[in-house]
Amino acid sequence: MDMCMELLKVFLTGGIICSIGQILIDKTKLTPARILVIFVTMGVILTFLGIYAPIVEFGKAGATVPISGFGYALGKGVMEAVDEMGFLGIFVGGIKSCAAGIAAAIIFGFLASLFAKPTSK
Amino acid sequence: MKIGKQTIKLENTPKILQTSSIVGPKESQGPLSQYFDTHIDDIFFGEKTFEKAESKFMKTCIDNLLSKVPTSPENIDYIFAGDLLNQCICSGYCIRDLNIPFFGLYGACSTFCESLSLASAFVNAGYANKAIAATSSHFCSAERQFRMPLEHGNQKSPTAQCTVTGSGAAIVVPKDVGTQGPFVTYITPGKIVDLGITDMTNMGAAMMPAAFNTVMTHLQDTGRNANYYDVIATGDLGVLGSEMLVDLLRKEGVDLQGIHADCGALIYDHEKQDTHCGGSGCGCMASVFSGYFYEQLKTKKINKILIVATGALMSPLSVQQGESIPGIAHAIAIENEV
Amino acid sequence: MNSNVNMTNEEYSSYVDTKAKNSPIVKNIIWAFLVGGLICTIGQLITNLFMYLGCSKDDSTMICTISLIFIGAFLTAINVYAKIGQHAGAGSIVPITGFSNSIVAPAIEFKTEGYVLGIGANMFKIAGPVLVYGTTASVIIGFIYWLITMFI
Numbered sequence: 001m002d003m004c005m006e007l008l009k010v011f012l013t014g015g016i017i018c019s020i021g022q023i024l025i026d027k028t029k030l031t032p033a034r035i036l037v038i039f040v041t042m043g044v045i046l047t048f049l050g051i052y053a054p055i056v057e058f059g060k061a062g063a064t065v066p067i068s069g070f071g072y073a074l075g076k077g078v079m080e081a082v083d084e085m086g087f088l089g090i091f092v093g094g095i096k097s098c099a100a101g102i103a104a105a106i107i108f109g110f111l112a113s114l115f116a117k118p119t120s121k
Numbered sequence: 122m123k124i125g126k127q128t129i130k131l132e133n134t135p136k137i138l139q140t141s142s143i144v145g146p147k148e149s150q151g152p153l154s155q156y157f158d159t160h161i162d163d164i165f166f167g168e169k170t171f172e173k174a175e176s177k178f179m180k181t182c183i184d185n186l187l188s189k190v191p192t193s194p195e196n197i198d199y200i201f202a203g204d205l206l207n208q209c210i211c212s213g214y215c216i217r218d219l220n221i222p223f224f225g226l227y228g229a230c231s232t233f234c235e236s237l238s239l240a241s242a243f244v245n246a247g248y249a250n251k252a253i254a255a256t257s258s259h260f261c262s263a264e265r266q267f268r269m270p271l272e273h274g275n276q277k278s279p280t281a282q283c284t285v286t287g288s289g290a291a292i293v294v295p296k297d298v299g300t301q302g303p304f305v306t307y308i309t310p311g312k313i314v315d316l317g318i319t320d321m322t323n324m325g326a327a328m329m330p331a332a333f334n335t336v337m338t339h340l341q342d343t344g345r346n347a348n349y350y351d352v353i354a355t356g357d358l359g360v361l362g363s364e365m366l367v368d369l370l371r372k373e374g375v376d377l378q379g380i381h382a383d384c385g386a387l388i389y390d391h392e393k394q395d396t397h398c399g400g401s402g403c404g405c406m407a408s409v410f411s412g413y414f415y416e417q418l419k420t421k422k423i424n425k426i427l428i429v430a431t432g433a434l435m436s437p438l439s440v441q442q443g444e445s446i447p448g449i450a451h452a453i454a455i456e457n458e459v
Numbered sequence: 460m461n462s463n464v465n466m467t468n469e470e471y472s473s474y475v476d477t478k479a480k481n482s483p484i485v486k487n488i489i490w491a492f493l494v495g496g497l498i499c500t501i502g503q504l505i506t507n508l509f510m511y512l513g514c515s516k517d518d519s520t521m522i523c524t525i526s527l528i529f530i531g532a533f534l535t536a537i538n539v540y541a542k543i544g545q546h547a548g549a550g551s552i553v554p555i556t557g558f559s560n561s562i563v564a565p566a567i568e569f570k571t572e573g574y575v576l577g578i579g580a581n582m583f584k585i586a587g588p589v590l591v592y593g594t595t596a597s598v599i600i601g602f603i604y605w606l607i608t609m610f611i
Contacts, residue, residue: 003507010503011496014554018495019488021549025276026482029320032275032552033585036561037592039553044596048604061503064520065527066495066553067589074593078601082608090605094597101555102590104525105562106582108532113566113578116536118171118271120147120164120261120286126462170571265568272535272564273585274544274551276487279480317468318475326475330464337462365478369464395545 006060013059017066036067043071048079073097125342127309134304134459135244138294140411141186143178145260145286148400148408151389156412157287158185164261164286172210175259175288178404179204179215182288183255190292197221197292198249201236203228204257204403205284206266211257221253230328230357231311231432232256233289233407234451240293241305241453250295257288258402267321267437278322282359282401285388289407291415296459303418303426307343307454311335313434315447321440325362325385325398328431331448332358332366335429339452340375347375351423354414355450356406356430357385359398384409406430424457487548494543494550502527502555524555531559536567561585 021035030038046052052072056063063069077097081089095102122130143159154160159181166174166181179202187194200219203226204211216223228235236254243249261271263284269275296304314334318327332355340347347353347370358366363383370377384406385399410428417423431450440446466474502523509519534540540560544551551557562582569581583590 007500007503011500014499014502015492015496015550018491018550018553021495021553022488022491023484025549025552026484026487032269032273032557032561033588035549035552036558036586036589040589040593041596044593044600048600059499061506061523062496062499065499065502065523065555067555067558068553070555070558070589071593071596074597075600078597079604082601082605087605090598090601093601094594098593100521101524101528101558104528105532105559105586108529108559109562109566109582110578112532112536112563113570116272116538116567118261118568118570119538120264120271269585270564270568272538272541272560272567274535274540274542274547274557274560274564276482276545276548279482314463316464316466316471318472323475323479326479330471333464334462341462361479365475368478373465 009058010060010062013055013062014065017063017068039066039068040071043068044075047072047075070098070101126338127312128339128342129242129308131241131245131305131307133245134296134306135241135293136296136298136302136304137415137455138292138298139186139189140289140291140415141182141189142289142408142412143182143185143287144408147260147394148285148287148388151394153388153409153413156416157408158412171259171261171265172206175204175206175211175257175262176215178259178286179211179255179257179288180218182257182290183215183219183253186253186290186292192251194219194221197251197253199224199240199243200253200255201226201239202255203232203236205229205263211262228449228451229432229434230401230403230405231430231449231451232403233356233410234428234430234453237291237293237453238308238310238451241308244293244295252293253290254293255288255290256403256407258284258286258404260284260286263402277397280320280323280325280361280398282324282357282385282398283389283396284402285400285405285408287404287408289404289411291411302457302459303455304459305453306456306459307339309335309339309342309452311450311452313447313449315445317445319440319443319445321435321446323361324357324401324433324446325359326365327433327446328448328450329358329362329365331450332429332431333369335450335452336370337373337375339427339454343454347377347380350380350425350427352382352414353377353380353427353429354382354384354410357399357401358383358431359385359401360391361398387413418455418457421457426455428453428455490546491548491550494547495554498527498551498554498556527555528559531556532563535560535563558586558589
């Protein structure tokens with residue numbers, strides 16, 4: 001039962017975040033690239049302001065899987081690194097916390113390009 | 122002879138001796154499929170890249186035209202061709218192998234009328250006895266150049282149009298070759314008109330004012346009424362652009378109801394094929410005119426047609442720099458009797 | 460008779476807006492909600508699975524990210540992701556799978572221009588800005604946070 005409740009919260013949080021993106025696309029004619037930039041930047045800022053952490057607490061993957069969660073990881077990582085390392089943490093923390101995601105995207109992208117052939121939709 | 126503001130009357134009425142058309146898989150499933158000469162199911166056409174495929178589309182189309190006439194490339198005086206790719210590489214590489222003097226043209230999607238106008242004018246003036254006009258476009262190469270990578274999962278706007286994969290070619294000769302038409306009688310090169318549309322996914326709206334201007338100017342210059350023509354066919358205004366053109370012309374007292382057709386709106390079944398506002402690209406009017414309308418002229422189902430190819434003269438760069446999209450439209454009057 | 464469309468740019472723009480079909484926004488939002496929610500739920504299931512198998516919470520989250528990126532890349536390579544995207548819109552753009560899609564799609568597309576200047580140079584054509592602005596924002600807030608920890 002707990003599990004179901006948890007998944008429902010995840011579903012709702014993720015769904016709402018994506019719906020906000022859809023409203024931005026349809027109402028403002030923003031291109032997908034701009035939407036992604038806005039989301040990731042907002043993720044970083046909201047994390048810094050302490051607003052995103054409670055959302056993650058509530059929605060778990062629903063808040064970390066959307067690209068704003070990438071911003072959350074960047075923001076959280078940089079603040080932790082500053083706590084640990086001081087000034088140098090500013091440069092290390094963000095990317096370090098996202099390293100797995102970035103490396104995975106690059107390597108899978110490269111592999112996919114080796115095997116896949118472009119097609120029309 | 123120039124008449125009126127910008128129309129040229131071709132006194133010697135050169136003749137469109139033959140046409141040839143070729144289309145890709147999506148167009149082959151469309152409602153006009155039976156009218157096209159060649160259908161290719163492989164979007165790559167056996168080539169490694171989309172650009173090479175597009176070149177091969179055009180080459181196959183021209184080869185088919187030459188076999189229909191029949192004549193060999195040495196007998197062709199000049200070829201006027203263009204496409205949508207940067208530096209017109211598709212036409213360049215296609216014609217490289219043909220050994221025919223070549224004029225490379227760029228008028229975005231209006232290129233077919235631009236090349237056919239110049240070919241007709243050359244023949245009319247006696248500078249050429251056989252001139253070819255050809256254009257092509259390819260969905261994938263255009264999508265790469267102008268929009269997002271194909272595999273990217275983005276949503277299309279309801280006003281978006283779909284670039285036609287295909288090519289069309291026509292050969293123009295002097296009037297006295299044979300007895301039958303159709304003949305090119307007037308050409309009206311268009312002016313660039315820009316009403317500030319910046320939305321790359323709404324080309325119909327960007328090009329419509331240019332089509333409006335060219336149609337009105339043509340009618341004024343020639344003193345003809347719109348209903349003189351059996352069909353006034355625009356290139357790729359799409360469903361939305363066509364609707365606005367008919368609407369705005371009606372307000373000026375020109376009724377196109379029942380006369381107007383749009384190649385972009387005709388080529389696909391929009392509901393079934395999910396093509397939103399219709400087809401676009403140089404290959405759109407080229408294939409639809411060469412396939413469908415030329416056949417109609419030959420069989421006398423229609424006798425007088427005004428073709429108005431419309432183009433949007435922007436690049437992804439200019440749009441990113443915040444420029445609006447300039448439109449252009451060229452008109453050609455083609456008639457069976459002169 | 461006037462041969463030009465007798466409208467100013469503003470008038471024409473609003474005329475086009477009245478004629479143009481709007482995006483079916485309600486339908487789009489429902490799609491985005493369902494697909495986005497579903498992708499996140501799959502992510503949670505993967506996380507839970509690895510936590511159940513004994514991984515730490517942080518490791519499980521990381522595995523979840525890598526798995527979703529793999530799924531996104533795989534679906535892009537077999538040309539399914541673009542089809543999902545036509546309906547789901549933001550629902551498939553905003554989740555991390557969409558980030559993966561935006562890297563894999565140009566990589567496949569620019570293969571014809573070679574490994575270095577084709578795949579290598581174009582891979583981050585769409586996703587690059589995300590890293591640029593994400594990193595910039597993180598450095599800025601890192602700096603502010605550092606100032607705060609120094610002086611307060």
